[in-house]
Amino acid sequence: MAEPLRAVKGMNDILPPESARWEWFESKVRALMARYGYANVRTPIVELTALFVRGLGEVTDIVEKEMYSFEDAMNGDKLTLRPEATAGIVRAMIEHNALYNGPLRIWSQVAVFRHERPQKGRYRQFHQIDVEALGHAGPDVDAEQILMCRALCRDLGFVEGRDVRLELNSLGQPPERAAHRAALVAYFGQHLDTLDDDSKRRLLTNPLRILDSKNPSIQALIDAAPKLMDHLGEASLAHLGGVRAVLDAAGIAYRINPRLVRGMDYYNLTVFEFVTDLLGSQGTVCGGGRYDGLFEQLGGKPTPAVGWGMGIERMLLLLEAVATKMPAPPLDVYAVLPSASAMPAAMVACEALRESGLTVFMHAAGSEGFGSMKTQFKRADASGARYALIFGEAELARGEVAVKNLRHAGNAGDADASQRSLPLARAGEWAAELRNA
Numbered sequence: 001m002a003e004p005l006r007a008v009k010g011m012n013d014i015l016p017p018e019s020a021r022w023e024w025f026e027s028k029v030r031a032l033m034a035r036y037g038y039a040n041v042r043t044p045i046v047e048l049t050a051l052f053v054r055g056l057g058e059v060t061d062i063v064e065k066e067m068y069s070f071e072d073a074m075n076g077d078k079l080t081l082r083p084e085a086t087a088g089i090v091r092a093m094i095e096h097n098a099l100y101n102g103p104l105r106i107w108s109q110v111a112v113f114r115h116e117r118p119q120k121g122r123y124r125q126f127h128q129i130d131v132e133a134l135g136h137a138g139p140d141v142d143a144e145q146i147l148m149c150r151a152l153c154r155d156l157g158f159v160e161g162r163d164v165r166l167e168l169n170s171l172g173q174p175p176e177r178a179a180h181r182a183a184l185v186a187y188f189g190q191h192l193d194t195l196d197d198d199s200k201r202r203l204l205t206n207p208l209r210i211l212d213s214k215n216p217s218i219q220a221l222i223d224a225a226p227k228l229m230d231h232l233g234e235a236s237l238a239h240l241g242g243v244r245a246v247l248d249a250a251g252i253a254y255r256i257n258p259r260l261v262r263g264m265d266y267y268n269l270t271v272f273e274f275v276t277d278l279l280g281s282q283g284t285v286c287g288g289g290r291y292d293g294l295f296e297q298l299g300g301k302p303t304p305a306v307g308w309g310m311g312i313e314r315m316l317l318l319l320e321a322v323a324t325k326m327p328a329p330p331l332d333v334y335a336v337l338p339s340a341s342a343m344p345a346a347m348v349a350c351e352a353l354r355e356s357g358l359t360v361f362m363h364a365a366g367s368e369g370f371g372s373m374k375t376q377f378k379r380a381d382a383s384g385a386r387y388a389l390i391f392g393e394a395e396l397a398r399g400e401v402a403v404k405n406l407r408h409a410g411n412a413g414d415a416d417a418s419q420r421s422l423p424l425a426r427a428g429e430w431a432a433e434l435r436n437a
Contacts, residue, residue: 008125010118010125012123021319022312024327025156025316025319028152028156029129031155032151038107040107041089041106041107043091043092044082045081045082045113046079048078049079052083055266060206062264066114069081081113083112085108085110086130086266089130094295104132106132107132109128109130112128120317121313127313129309129312131148131307132305133306135304136305137292139241142243142289143243143250145308146243146247146252147246147252149310150250150274153274156319157324160252160253161253163322164275165255166254166272168243169228169257170228170232170271171261171271173236174268177208183226184211184225184226187226188210189203196215196217208261210225214281229258240269243270262287266297267290268291270306272289274287278318278322279314279317279321286311287309288309291305291306292304330359331359331384331385333358333361333387334362334406336380336391337365337391338373338393340365341393342391342392342396347362349427352428353431361385363380387403389404390403390419396424401427402420402421403422404419405418405419
């Protein structure tokens, strides 16, 4: 017998009942996007490698170490599995001239791929909610997107300050970052003996990323490093002030974190993260900011833009950590069949109930038939269904079906408790009564 094949390490199957938790989370996201007027967009999983090299920055960790890249055997194109969503969305907006009629607010749910060492909350294939506001330059939309994140956290039952908290920073504009970069190079250059190998490499390529190091041995050195905030000009400070004014008015608590830099080179001005202490090292559950230069960087017209991404797996882990109870998908009816002869009538009745809006699960025959009534009633009760429909021979002979309320206070296995007979031919009529009871 051949050895069973397994999923690729770090790429996980999502099976019932876990998939129901995903559906519940996704329903919360869809409702939120509708409330804020964001439209859905979908882009390919595979893009040209050049898109991410140009968009994310050639010396970022994602491009240097984490992308799944390969050559197209048909034409030799260098392709990459999507390591993040924003670059592909901007590419699509440019290619289709999607902003011709004005700004867009859009969102997407995407699978993302990064070649990392798998651990809890960090996988090689993971999933994100991605939100973008394209064509808006003011700090009001930055603040709106932060409030969107808070609204979703509230919808999911998280407590601000206890379960999640907001951190905020400004990366300013390119000339301001260039001045800060020079100050960082000079500062860290005086402490080469203290820096780890990764930080020494970044000093020559992207010194701002040293500030994001998690190495505890250099945290004191990082804390004393020059602050980007000290290099911001009047316009950048005013933009940050506009964001803060909205957040203050909305009563959302936040902390200015001068070390918050994000992982992609395309960010400018506002950056933010929602973080938690409940998931160990994987503390960032949502993050984003403004990226006004990315459209031009990818060959489009200069276009202001701001967005955020939220890791679905991490949000589900956080829901588990705070013991949030997610409601199971509702099931209205469980159809109980004493014998195979009842199946045609039962199937027709179940279809009529489904067409009327009820959720119906019909017991299916196994290798030894349909099983005992007692077993079927136990399964019906365990399913969470509110009613059992019993297609007994006597009821079918009268053109009826027995309807039993499974949530009645009596014994769930007692077929006489809270039970009545209803006409099969008019199933569509009494379906509304069951649905609304």
